[in-house]
Amino acid sequence: MTATIWWTIAGCTVVTAVIKGVGPLALGGRDIPPRLTGVIALMAPALLAALVVTSTFAVGDQWRVGAHTVGVAVGGVILWRRGPLVLAVAVAVAVTAGLRAIG
C-alpha cells in the first residue's frame, strides 16, 4: 500500500511536469507564425468555457446537476449583469449551501 502510494506520487509528478513543460520546451522564445497567433488567442475562451461547464454540469465522467449548478447559474446572472465578482461568488456559495441545507 505504501509502495503503491509513493509510486503514484512519483508517476503523477513526472507526467504533470512533462505535460506542463513540453510546450515551453518546444516553443520557448520562438517567433510564432501569425496564423498560430489566432489559434492561441482562442485557446482561453475554448478551454475556460469547457472548464466551467464540466465543473457545473458533471462529476467525473457523468453529467450531474445539483445545488451547485443552481448556485453557479445565479452567480452567472450577477456577472452577466456586470455585478462584482465577489458578490457573484458569495451569492453562488450561499445559494448552493442553502439548497443543500434544505435538501
Next chain:
Amino acid sequence: MSSTQPTGENDRSASLRFGFRAGLPYAAVGFVLSMSFGIFARDAGFSAAAAIVMSAIVFAGSAQFAAVSIIASGGTAGAAVAAAALMNSRFLPMGIAIGPFMPGRAAWRATQGQAIVDASWAMSNRGDGTFDRWFLFGSTAPQYVTWIGGTALGALGGDLFSDPSRYGLDAIYPVFFLALVISEIKDRTTLAVALAGALLALSLVEVAPAGLPVLAASLVALWGLRRGAADR
C-alpha cells in the same frame, strides 16, 4: 480590476506584483480545497508526509483528487497516474499557447512551464495571443504556498472543511472561471468559440474519461487558423 491586468515584458516587477494580487482570491480558495485534499488523502491511506509531498511536487488539484480516489477504491498506481495525466492533459495546449513567451535554456523553459495553473494561465493571457509570464509567476506563487499549507493542515488533523460541498464551496471555482470566460468574450468569434468549446466538452463527458473533454475543447481554437483571423 484595472490594476491587475498583464503588462509589458519590460516591467517585470509590476507584472509580478499585479499577478500576485490577482492570484490571492484563487490562493484563498485553494487553501480550503487543499485542506479537504489532505483529509481525503489520509482517509485513502496516505501518510501526512505523503499527502504534503504530493501537493508540493504534483501541485495539480483535480489530478491529485483523481489519483487518490483511484487508490482509495483499490486501483493500481498505473491507473491512478493515467487518470491524473488525463486530468492534466489541458495543460498541454495551455503550455503550447504560453510556450513561445517563455524564453531561456531548455531546462529553464521547461521549469517555467511548471508555473502553469488554470487561473494564472488565463489571467496572464493578454487576449491578443500573447502572454505575460511574470504575471503568471506572480499569480501562481501564492496559490502554491496555500496549496501546500492547506494540505498540511488537512493532513495533520484539521477537519474544519472536511466536506467543502456542504458549505457550497464547490460553486466557487466555476463562478471564477465563468468571470474569466466573460472577460475573454470580446466579439462574435470568441463567443462562438466559447460556446462551441463548452458544447464539445459537455457532449464528451459521458463517453470519454474525465479530463479529456476539456482537452478536446482546445481543438475548437483551431478556428483561429482560418485566413485573416490574425488580422482581426
